[in-house]
Amino acid sequence: MSEYVFESLEKTLETHIPGAELKEIKRILYGKELRKLILPQTALDAALERDFDLQGYVFEAAPEQLRAPSAVRVGLIQNKIILPTDAPVLDQITALHKRVGEIVEVAAICGVNVVCFQETWTMPFAFCTREREPWTEFAESAEDGFTTHFCQELAKKYNMVVVSPILERDEIHGGTLWNTAVVVSNTGTVLGKSRKNHIPRVGDFNESTYYMEGNTGHQVFQTQFGKIAVNICYGRHHPLNWFMYSMNGAEIIFNPSATVGALSEPMWSVEARNAAIANHCFTCAINRVGVEYFKNEFTSGDGKKAHHDFGHFYGSSYVAAPDGSRSPGLSRTQDGLLVAELDLNLNRQIADKWNFKMTGRYDLYAEELTKAVQHAFKPNIVKE
Numbered sequence: 001m002s003e004y005v006f007e008s009l010e011k012t013l014e015t016h017i018p019g020a021e022l023k024e025i026k027r028i029l030y031g032k033e034l035r036k037l038i039l040p041q042t043a044l045d046a047a048l049e050r051d052f053d054l055q056g057y058v059f060e061a062a063p064e065q066l067r068a069p070s071a072v073r074v075g076l077i078q079n080k081i082i083l084p085t086d087a088p089v090l091d092q093i094t095a096l097h098k099r100v101g102e103i104v105e106v107a108a109i110c111g112v113n114v115v116c117f118q119e120t121w122t123m124p125f126a127f128c129t130r131e132r133e134p135w136t137e138f139a140e141s142a143e144d145g146f147t148t149h150f151c152q153e154l155a156k157k158y159n160m161v162v163v164s165p166i167l168e169r170d171e172i173h174g175g176t177l178w179n180t181a182v183v184v185s186n187t188g189t190v191l192g193k194s195r196k197n198h199i200p201r202v203g204d205f206n207e208s209t210y211y212m213e214g215n216t217g218h219q220v221f222q223t224q225f226g227k228i229a230v231n232i233c234y235g236r237h238h239p240l241n242w243f244m245y246s247m248n249g250a251e252i253i254f255n256p257s258a259t260v261g262a263l264s265e266p267m268w269s270v271e272a273r274n275a276a277i278a279n280h281c282f283t284c285a286i287n288r289v290g291v292e293y294f295k296n297e298f299t300s301g302d303g304k305k306a307h308h309d310f311g312h313f314y315g316s317s318y319v320a321a322p323d324g325s326r327s328p329g330l331s332r333t334q335d336g337l338l339v340a341e342l343d344l345n346l347n348r349q350i351a352d353k354w355n356f357k358m359t360g361r362y363d364l365y366a367e368e369l370t371k372a373v374q375h376a377f378k379p380n381i382v383k384e
């Protein structure tokens, strides 16, 4: 079975494993069984017609005496690029706006309150090429760009918070580039932006050629539907990065990503899920889909032949909960919308059960880390 046709782990399990065993396998792989969200027929029809995978799940919490349930619906969108990478820049951006716009319309039918797109969703993931042109032309102002205006319209039209990860051009600071998620409130106002804190230096992820590590810290955005944060892609390998968003009160942390099968697929299902468990919050991992071809070949600095593509972006977007449960992933090969209803009360219920925040020895770590980052640090090793 070739990497490009393997649609999803879930589909293969459903096809080949008999019922009783499948239930047990799913319990072990995914945690408690999630109720399927009943989605409107119009949404299901539209997804079929528009050719994307649509799935919906409910993460329930126990009823409480003093607090009402705190249900929020999130939408995770994964997609392929539309036009070839050598098409005019504005045509590529406009085609992506149109495609993602039609998926957001279905998200609205499904009652989504907060939607998040994949990393740098308005462009191919061209940073592998190390070329500046035309890729830097995809960069836009976070506050006032073409794409932010588009998201503001969506937000107002559908009363939806929109998390829009773009390549940002910061004109105030010399036109510098950043990898940035813009958070647009459901009122249409730009609530703020969160820049990618960790820039990869692995495989063909040559992003350090284009932009530096973000300087917006670990901001959390208080929306009408809960406190959200955005940990962009490679930040998911850094447990402290998730942790700091959680320390600032994030109830849901989005992880818009762009990553390929050969590099990270075995890690994908573990990292965001572990972050949800460790931090008593929900996490939403989103990856792009498909193979993107570039006119000029590039090398990977590994002695292998030059090539025109990055490999296969494997989709598989999913949501994970603080109790260790997770949704199935979206398709590995198709565009998709994952709708998940989260009862945010689960965060405190699990915190009260497992007490990771209470038992964490943060004062101890802070003290030891402060020493460890000093030039004169001596590791604390006892020798005979």
Ligand SMILES: NC(=O)NCCC(=O)O
Pocket (backbone or CB within 6 Å): 119, 199, 200, 202, 205, 232, 233, 234, 235, 257, 258, 259, 260, 263, 264
């Ligand atoms: N976009 C990005 O940071 N990718 C790095 C590779 C990975 O984290 O899997």
